Amino acid sequence: xxxxxxxxxxxxxxxxxxxxxxxxxxxxxxxxxxxxxxxxxxxxxxxxxxxxxxxxxxxxxxxxxxxxxxxxxxxxxxxxxxxxxxxxxxxxxxxxxxxxxxxxxxxxxxxxxxxxxxxxxxxxxxxxxxxxxxxxxxxxxxxxxxxxxxxxxxxxxxxxxxxxxxxxxxxxxxxxxxxxxxxxxxxxxxxxxxxxxxxxxxxxxxxxxxxxxxxxxxxxxxxxxxxxxxxxxxxxxxxxxxxxxxxxxxxxxx
Amino acid sequence: xxxxxxxxxxxxxxxxxxxxxxxxxxxxxxxxxxxxxxxxxxxxxxxxxxxxxxxxxxxxxxxxxxxxxxxxxxxxxxxxxxxxxxxxxxxxxxxxxxxxxxxxxxxxxxxxxxxxxxxxxxxxxxxxxxxxxxxxxxxxxxxxxxxxxxxxxxxxxxxxxxxxxxxxxxxxxxxxxxxxxxxxxxxxxxxxxxxxxxxxxxxxxx
Numbered sequence: 268x269x270x271x272x273x274x275x276x277x278x279x280x281x282x283x284x285x286x287x288x289x290x291x292x293x294x295x296x297x298x299x300x301x302x303x304x305x306x307x308x309x310x311x312x313x314x315x316x317x318x319x320x321x322x323x324x325x326x327x328x329x330x331x332x333x334x335x336x337x338x339x340x341x342x343x344x345x346x347x348x349x350x351x352x353x354x355x356x357x358x359x360x361x362x363x364x365x366x367x368x369x370x371x372x373x374x375x376x377x378x379x380x381x382x383x384x385x386x387x388x389x390x391x392x393x394x395x396x397x398x399x400x401x402x403x404x405x406x407x408x409x410x411x412x413x414x415x416x417x418x419x420x421x422x423x424x425x426x427x428x429x430x431x432x433x434x435x436x437x438x439x440x441x442x443x444x445x446x447x448x449x450x451x452x453x454x455x456x457x458x459x460x461x462x463x464x465x466x467x468x469x470x471x472x473x474x475x476x477x478x479x480x481x482x483x484x485x486x487x488x489x490x491x492x493x494x495x496x497x498x499x500x501x502x503x504x505x506x507x508x509x510x511x512x513x514x515x516x517x518x519x520x521x
Numbered sequence: 522x523x524x525x526x527x528x529x530x531x532x533x534x535x536x537x538x539x540x541x542x543x544x545x546x547x548x549x550x551x552x553x554x555x556x557x558x559x560x561x562x563x564x565x566x567x568x569x570x571x572x573x574x575x576x577x578x579x580x581x582x583x584x585x586x587x588x589x590x591x592x593x594x595x596x597x598x599x600x601x602x603x604x605x606x607x608x609x610x611x612x613x614x615x616x617x618x619x620x621x622x623x624x625x626x627x628x629x630x631x632x633x634x635x636x637x638x639x640x641x642x643x644x645x646x647x648x649x650x651x652x653x654x655x656x657x658x659x660x661x662x663x664x665x666x667x668x669x670x671x672x673x674x675x676x677x678x679x680x681x682x683x684x685x686x687x688x689x690x691x692x693x694x695x696x697x698x699x700x701x702x703x704x705x706x707x708x709x710x711x712x713x714x715x716x717x718x719x720x721x722x723x724x725x726x727x
Binding site: 334368369370372374377381385386388389392393396397413414415416417418419421422425426427428429430431432433434435436437438439440441508520521 | 582583584586588591595596599600603606607610611626627629630631632633634635636638639640641642643644645646647648649650651652653654655714726727
């Protein structure tokens with residue numbers, strides 16, 4: 268298949284739904300061989316959708332908090348596609364959109380966020396490095412405005428998303444000499460949680476859109492995923508350590 | 522009410538985590554020089570989180586970092602900051618200032634310090650969210666960012682990506698950190714959720 272990711276093996280964590288699914292679909296459409304990593308069967312649906320679209324994909328059951336699971340997912344890429352070119356760590360805690368007061372945060376919620384976002388990033392990075400190094404590949408991580416400017420509603424989500432920026436910037440410096448790039452994308456996208464919230468409160472869509480210069484909340488597949496594909500492709504070969512904010516202009520870098 | 526000539530922190534009660542040794546001790550002394558009394562229990566006006574497990578500054582390639590070291594250098598550092606914030610929320614009793622010491626490696630990124638730099642960026646976001654949530658409680662939350670070498674002089678240089686320090690004199694930087702905290706603690710201040718870099722001009726925010 269032709270495309271900017273033709274012949275590249277791409278692993279996407281949390282690819283069973285939402286933004287991760289959209290990224291996986293876009294990578295498939297760009298010609299990539301996609302390894303859909305998801306702890307649930309929805310990963311199989313993502314994989315089937317890519318294949319139905321003429322792309323190449325397979326689902327591997329993968330909980331990123333497990334080093335063994337991540338190891339197996341990378342092995343699948345190596346066995347089926349000869350290596351791994353792009354590791355995309357998108358998975359987040361299922362409790363990501365649960366509002367919290369910092370003074371009341373319990374370790375249970377805290378550990379849930381930390382284990383998927385941060386322990387998961389650690390597993391993905393160290394497992395993928397040998398392959399990424401061999402193929403001059405790259406790693407991508409998803410961050411959030413909650414990490415860059417703090418969050419009134421989602422403080423723990425903000426902590427782990429910010430930590431991923433410290434992680435990626437440092438890793439970009441560490442891996443740069445080995446020819447491996449590390450970048451982040453900060454999306455503003457309609458998530459399943461947001462779609463539900465808008466169904467309950469239709470005026471919410473307008474209130475959100477008013478804060479976005481481009482006047483709308485992004486669509487994961489058409490607005491967010493193409494930016495991820497760009498960073499994964501050779502067109503971005505001189506870009507590393509960066510956070511690409513893909514949010515219609517809501518947050519502007521200083 | 523302190524007189525105009527009184528030291529900036531006269532009559533203020535400060536709790537400093539990590540004051541038993543190293544940077545925390547130096548910082549506590551610096552705050553005392555500015556008039557603060559170092560306290561071990563409420564009531565408090567000021568809480569400074571300067572505690573750090575020096576093992577977190579052990580330099581190592583991430584791919585060679587064992588799971589328990591990742592935990593100690595990243596996740597445990599973050600969790601200690603959460604616990605400090607939660608204790609401070611209670612101890613400040615609805616008014617006061619919480620300051621996190623967050624070395625500049627978080628902002629710049631640093632090779633072979635991936636776990637710790639990740640934790641530092643997480644702590645800066647923790648401070649911002651706490652500032653948003655606790656502002657109406659009268660609690661302000663800020664970060665002060667010195668060079669990481671100040672926390673563990675043995676951690677060695679940051680690497681070829683960071684220029685030589687413009688200001689090499691560690692005691693001067695320590696005093697500057699204390700002075701910045703004193704300014705942040707000014708009564709009536711509206712400064713909250715921010716990071717002030719105190720490093721002699723190496724790292725400059727855009």
